[in-house]
Amino acid sequence: MGYQNIKQQRDLSLDHNETGRNAYPETGDFSMLFKPYRLGDLTLPNRLVMAPMTRSRADINGRPTELAATYYAQRAEAGLIVTEATQISREGQGYSLTPGIYTPGQRDGWRVVTDAVHAAGGRILLQLWHVGRISHPLLQENNRLPVAPSAVRAKGVRVYVVDGDGELRSVDCEEPRALETHEIPRIVDDFRRAAALAMSAGFDGVEIHGANGYLIDQFLRSTTNLRTDRYGGSPANRVRILTEIVDAVTAEVGARRTGVRLSPHVTLQDTADPEMIDTSLVAIEALASKNIAYVHFAEADWDDAPQVPIDYRESVRKRWPGSIIVAGRYTAARGARLIASGLADLVTFGRPFIANPDLPTRIAEALPLATADASTFFRGGEKGYIDYPRFGQHPEEG
Numbered sequence: 001m002g003y004q005n006i007k008q009q010r011d012l013s014l015d016h017n018e019t020g021r022n023a024y025p026e027t028g029d030f031s032m033l034f035k036p037y038r039l040g041d042l043t044l045p046n047r048l049v050m051a052p053m054t055r056s057r058a059d060i061n062g063r064p065t066e067l068a069a070t071y072y073a074q075r076a077e078a079g080l081i082v083t084e085a086t087q088i089s090r091e092g093q094g095y096s097l098t099p100g101i102y103t104p105g106q107r108d109g110w111r112v113v114t115d116a117v118h119a120a121g122g123r124i125l126l127q128l129w130h131v132g133r134i135s136h137p138l139l140q141e142n143n144r145l146p147v148a149p150s151a152v153r154a155k156g157v158r159v160y161v162v163d164g165d166g167e168l169r170s171v172d173c174e175e176p177r178a179l180e181t182h183e184i185p186r187i188v189d190d191f192r193r194a195a196a197l198a199m200s201a202g203f204d205g206v207e208i209h210g211a212n213g214y215l216i217d218q219f220l221r222s223t224t225n226l227r228t229d230r231y232g233g234s235p236a237n238r239v240r241i242l243t244e245i246v247d248a249v250t251a252e253v254g255a256r257r258t259g260v261r262l263s264p265h266v267t268l269q270d271t272a273d274p275e276m277i278d279t280s281l282v283a284i285e286a287l288a289s290k291n292i293a294y295v296h297f298a299e300a301d302w303d304d305a306p307q308v309p310i311d312y313r314e315s316v317r318k319r320w321p322g323s324i325i326v327a328g329r330y331t332a333a334r335g336a337r338l339i340a341s342g343l344a345d346l347v348t349f350g351r352p353f354i355a356n357p358d359l360p361t362r363i364a365e366a367l368p369l370a371t372a373d374a375s376t377f378f379r380g381g382e383k384g385y386i387d388y389p390r391f392g393q394h395p396e397e398g
């Protein structure tokens with residue numbers, strides 16, 4: 001979600017094709033996208049996943065509002081919904097108005113969401129999030145410094161905080177405090193407790209956010225992890241916190257209801273690292289024996305979508321026994337091709353799902369797609385959130 005920073009730079013220049021995808025009706029044989037799929041313990045009616053997307057509409061206590069229930073339920077046609085990133089602790093928060101999953105009130109707010117999605121026939125996982133250094137003392141208890149693997153500031157990265165007037169404003173990330181070795185089990189346990197609370201809120205499982213330059217990704221990368229203890233140095237050590245979190249979360253949720261998101265090809269949030277591709281393969285090998293439901297690759301950072309080489313995809317397939325989900329400026333045609341090639345099992349759509357609550361129907365019936373208004377991605381209340389109509393429906397019925 002460093003998307004907020006990018007959004008800020010591009011707000012004025014965005015046109016309605018900001019994703020580079022046209023408002024196609026796409027044509028082709030997409031029947032394989034509509035074959036049911038067994039993902040861990042879940043049976044999905046189609047291969048189309050709704051991407052985790054921060055929408056910054058929780059209340060000031062990190063509780064999702066009823067609008068979130070409407071928003072997600074409107075999109076229940078997705079084979080699977082992954083929620084917006086949700087902080088597992090106060091320390092894990094990096095932006096105002098993102099939801100949490102560490103208080104009873106937050107759990108109760110999420111319960112309304114999961115009930116609405118299930119009533120609409122959908123399936124929904126919660127994305128578990130600790131931002132690490134992508135934060136600011138204004139968001140932290142007693143204005144403490146955010147924590148990270150090492151005291152390395154995210155240069156040029158800004159986060160959003162609500163100021164005294166209730167307005168969102170952006171501030172530079174500060175240099176974080178490096179975590180002591182003895183604190184890491186506490187963070188792992190925060191993930192575990194958040195996962196347990198997510199299940200008590202009625203989620204069908206969880207996705208561990210190991211992508212996009214947040215805490216876990218900061219541990220994985222040699223440029224943000226300068227540690228000399230058992231959590232730093234070699235790739236195997238840098239991967240350790242991820243595997244410990246996976247073990248803790250799966251103990252609560254079950255491996256077959258747990259997924260992991262990674263983004264080895266993007267350099268979002270000042271995380272460029274020449275070792276990351278190799279490290280990601282070490283991570284995949286370490287996760288391979290855990291029997292989790294899937295690994296989810298975030299391949300695009302907004303419009304900057306580096307080509308993922310086929311040999312990388314093949315290396316993953318060789319090492320990974322489970323399901324593979326891909327995300328990042330996919331079209332139905334591109335997704336169908338990759339699934340047909342055997343290198344992915346499910347395809348995720350982000351921005352198209354914002355603007356097209358009935359995206360699966362539109363793809364199946366080759367209907368035109370609406371384009372998302374980026375100015376309401378992270379603000380706007382109902383506008384740009386629950387007012388995109390289904391195809392042929394009057395907006396006010398939305």
Ligand SMILES: Cc1cc2nc3c(=O)[nH]c(=O)nc-3n(C[C@H](O)[C@H](O)[C@H](O)COP(=O)(O)O)c2cc1C
Pocket residue numbers: 001003019051052053054055083084085127209211212261298299300302327328329330348349350351352377378
């Ligand atoms: C508004 C917005 C918010 C996002 N927030 C998150 C997030 O909370 N967690 C995450 O893993 N990725 C996040 N992403 C990335 C998306 O999950 C997805 O990978 C990305 O949008 C590329 O897919 P698309 O081209 O189909 O939109 C966000 C993207 C957008 C546009």
